[in-house]
Amino acid sequence: xxxxxxxxxxxxxxxxxxxxxxxxxxxxxxxxxxxxxxxxxxxxxxxxxxxxxxxxxxxxxxxxxxxxxxxxxxxxxxxxxxxxxxxxxxxxxxxxxxxxxxxxxxxxxxxxxxxxxxxxxxxxxxxxxxxxxxxxxxxxxxxxxxxxx
Amino acid sequence: xxxxxxxxxxxxxxxxxxxxxxxxxxxxxxxxxxxxxxxxxxxxxxxxxxxxxxxxxxxxxxxxxxxxxxxxxxxxxxxxxxxxxxxxxxxxxxxxxxxxxxxxxxxxxxxxxxxxxxxxxxxxxxxxxxxxxxxxxxxxxxxxxxxxx
Numbered sequence: 638x639x640x641x642x643x644x645x646x647x648x649x650x651x652x653x654x655x656x657x658x659x660x661x662x663x664x665x666x667x668x669x670x671x672x673x674x675x676x677x678x679x680x681x682x683x684x685x686x687x688x689x690x691x692x693x694x695x696x697x698x699x700x701x702x703x704x705x706x707x708x709x710x711x712x713x714x715x716x717x718x719x720x721x722x723x724x725x726x727x728x729x730x731x732x733x734x735x736x737x738x739x740x741x742x743x744x745x746x747x748x749x750x751x752x753x754x755x756x757x758x759x760x761x762x763x764x765x766x767x768x769x770x771x772x773x774x775x776x777x778x779x780x781x782x783x784x785x786x
Numbered sequence: 787x788x789x790x791x792x793x794x795x796x797x798x799x800x801x802x803x804x805x806x807x808x809x810x811x812x813x814x815x816x817x818x819x820x821x822x823x824x825x826x827x828x829x830x831x832x833x834x835x836x837x838x839x840x841x842x843x844x845x846x847x848x849x850x851x852x853x854x855x856x857x858x859x860x861x862x863x864x865x866x867x868x869x870x871x872x873x874x875x876x877x878x879x880x881x882x883x884x885x886x887x888x889x890x891x892x893x894x895x896x897x898x899x900x901x902x903x904x905x906x907x908x909x910x911x912x913x914x915x916x917x918x919x920x921x922x923x924x925x926x927x928x929x930x931x932x933x934x935x
Contacts, residue, residue: 745935786894
């Protein structure tokens with residue numbers, strides 16, 4: 638399947654579609670109640686520059702995205718943290734994910750990042766194969782801690 | 787042991803001591819070559835506001851720190867990411883880590899963060915016990931991916 642896709646930086650006007658992608662994925666993962674954010678939160682925090690995203694647009698619709706924020710590693714320096722990476726189901730296995738990821742690497746370089754970091758669920762085999770194909774290092778000896786402040 | 791400790795936000799002038807703490811820990815972990823950053827990187831990226839830190843000072847010396855950056859979770863919103871959390875060996879088990887962590891929770895609240903996130907090595911039992919005592923959620927089903935851009 639070859640489809641006409643544009644990969645570009647997300648604008649404020651893309652946030653409703655980005656938010657819908659996040660919610661749809663949470664529903665698919667049977668975790669709809671885990672999304673405690675609202676579209677208004679996205680708008681406010683995007684305006685503050687807390688995060689950015691690349692989107693894949695097809696026929697005027699957003700069908701994939703890579704959402705990230707800048708971070709700091711004491712060992713590696715400036716780092717791009719990829720928080721969420723989604724390609725909508727009917728468009729998977731068409732190379733769109735790779736195009737988003739390639740563009741993300743370009744963005745990271747342009748921003749002076751020396752590292753890209755992300756988290757992947759240990760059962761998400763297609764994602765793990767994707768990252769292995771991209772010669773990423775996958776660290777299996779970390780746990781993720783979190784809590785409300 | 788009761789010792790006189792001040793917990794405060796890090797200033798630019800603290801960066802040499804913060805950098806030394808990071809290097810000393812990497813040497814202890816037998817990974818001295820993993821520190822690819824320089825003190826100059828720290829100064830430049832701190833000036834850009836990419837990261838902040840809390841330090842524990844005793845007798846004019848920094849003996850512990852919690853280094854963090856702001857991040858964004860698509861599910862939880864604004865998040866404080868704790869990148870590095872160190873208390874120097876002779877000062878462990880004196881409650882300094884807890885004081886740093888309590889202050890960090892205050893900072894996260896003051897900044898409007900709805901979540902605190904960090905990574906912990908699965909073999910680091912004292913750290914894991916510390917986080918469990920603090921009623922944190924520890925997720926064991928994620929791998930960490932990284933690569934150079």
